[in-house]
Amino acid sequence: MASAERQRCIPCEDGLALIAAALVVRFAWAAVAHQIWGWTTDNAYDDGVFLHMARGLLGQEPLLVIHPPGYPLFIAPFIAVGGDLGISLARWATILISTLTPVFVYRLVIRLGGSRVAALIAGSFIVFSPTMIFFSARLMSEPLFVTLVTAFLYVWLGAWESGRNREAVLAGVLGGAASLVRGAILPFGGVLALVALWKRREQSRWAFLVFYCGLSWTLMMVPWTLRNWREFHRFVPLSVQGGWNFYEGLTVDPEEIRHKRAEAMGDEVRALGLTDPFASDAYFSAKTHAWIKANPGEFLRLTAIKALRFWRPAPEPPHRWPVRLATGVFMIVLFAAALLGLRVIALFPGVIFLFAWVIHLNIIHAVFASNLRYRLPIEPVLAVLAGFGLAALLPSIRPKS
Numbered sequence: 001m002a003s004a005e006r007q008r009c010i011p012c013e014d015g016l017a018l019i020a021a022a023l024v025v026r027f028a029w030a031a032v033a034h035q036i037w038g039w040t041t042d043n044a045y046d047d048g049v050f051l052h053m054a055r056g057l058l059g060q061e062p063l064l065v066i067h068p069p070g071y072p073l074f075i076a077p078f079i080a081v082g083g084d085l086g087i088s089l090a091r092w093a094t095i096l097i098s099t100l101t102p103v104f105v106y107r108l109v110i111r112l113g114g115s116r117v118a119a120l121i122a123g124s125f126i127v128f129s130p131t132m133i134f135f136s137a138r139l140m141s142e143p144l145f146v147t148l149v150t151a152f153l154y155v156w157l158g159a160w161e162s163g164r165n166r167e168a169v170l171a172g173v174l175g176g177a178a179s180l181v182r183g184a185i186l187p188f189g190g191v192l193a194l195v196a197l198w199k200r201r202e203q204s205r206w207a208f209l210v211f212y213c214g215l216s217w218t219l220m221m222v223p224w225t226l227r228n229w230r231e232f233h234r235f236v237p238l239s240v241q242g243g244w245n246f247y248e249g250l251t252v253d254p255e256e257i258r259h260k261r262a263e264a265m266g267d268e269v270r271a272l273g274l275t276d277p278f279a280s281d282a283y284f285s286a287k288t289h290a291w292i293k294a295n296p297g298e299f300l301r302l303t304a305i306k307a308l309r310f311w312r313p314a315p316e317p318p319h320r321w322p323v324r325l326a327t328g329v330f331m332i333v334l335f336a337a338a339l340l341g342l343r344v345i346a347l348f349p350g351v352i353f354l355f356a357w358v359i360h361l362n363i364i365h366a367v368f369a370s371n372l373r374y375r376l377p378i379e380p381v382l383a384v385l386a387g388f389g390l391a392a393l394l395p396s397i398r399p400k401s
Contacts (some may be wrong), residue, residue, distance in 0.1 A: 010116065015103040018123045022099035025127060030137045032097065045373070047139040051087070054079045066277060068238040069224055071141035071182030086107075093140060098136040098143035102126040104150040105380045109387050111157050112348050117394065122387025125334055129383075131376055132317075132328040141181050142376050148178035149185060150380040153357065156213065157350045160196065165212045172213040176220025183238040184377070188360050189217055195356050232278070240277045242368075243285025249369040250288065252305045254316050257371060307366035315372050338382045340389025354381045
């Protein structure tokens with residue numbers, strides 16, 4: 001009895017250890033690279049936009065719809081405190097939510113039949129991931145999004161394995177919440193349904209799992225969609241940014257990717273006098289489609305290059321060379337370990353959903369705007385593969401069949 005009780009406690013103890021390690025590493029990064037309290041923003045990435053949106057939700061500024069509302073909703077209670085204290089609290093809430101991702105990765109490995117060692121290795125990859133650590137200290141949607149996506153994959157695999165509708169409902173809630181943070185996962189709901197049909201066509205209950213997951217997923221987005229209909233008289237389930245991101249992504253030039261193209265697009269919008277976000281988005285959507293129609297071969301070439309660049313190991317300037325070197329080495333190790341894991345779990349039940357997520361995100365960002373921060377949501381899958389791969393190298397440790 002004591003031994004069985006001990007076995008039940010191990011996952012909780014491991015989870016707490018992963019959270020503690022992640023918190024220490026992220027606390028150290030925040031202390032060294034920024035400030036523990038009072039650091040507002042350096043205007044890099046989308047920090048300022050999310051702050052503006054949170055204040056819009058509080059009625060302090062005009063409410064933007066260029067990003068989904070999930071992350072601004074998450075930080076709005078802290079921003080309501082006001083001043084640098086409110087921003088610091090929002091930043092620390094983001095750091096804290098990021099420490100849960102290693103735990104869900106750990107659980108995901110166990111759910112797939114991996115050993116405790118494989119699960120700890122996978123969770124540790126997320127704890128020490130340079131990109132995960134970097135973005136955890138920023139007012140960005142990525143840490144919350146990655147945590148929700150990983151939780152979704154974990155719960156959905158549980159529903160798919162057990163056939164329990166209540167788990168499918170919870171998976172839909174998590175998928176809907178993730179969609180409200182970043183819209184890239186929304187089309188994945190359809191991908192998930194197709195994969196489920198393909199893999200479980202011999203079981204009649206797959207349809208109910210997909211139905212309940214899809215229903216709760218949809219219901220999560222209804223309030224925001226209705227709000228936008230009331231406000232704009234348009235169907236906007238998440239945000240108005242697709243046309244902008246589509247045009248912004250028509251380049252592989254590093255300088256344009258970092259800032260030049262977005263700045264030029266902003267200048268173009270101002271020169272045309274387009275103040276309505278819907279008009280701006282429609283303008284760039286039409287411009288993109290016209291360019292693709294005139295240059296189909298070039299579009300295919302750009303898409304192929306961006307699909308490959310999605311896997312580059314290191315960030316580009318203006319990040320300093322030590323950061324680029326450390327990140328590049330880490331990512332090469334992660335990629336190599338993940339490749340080892342491919343041969344271990346390629347035939348495991350349910351792993352097709354993880355592969356589908358990786359392929360889906362790669363395709364999305366081979367078409368739309370892309371940089372390394374958009375690869376963060378597949379790092380948990382790479383970590384899962386890496387955990388299986390490295391654990392399989394140990395003579396006394398083998399994944400459960």
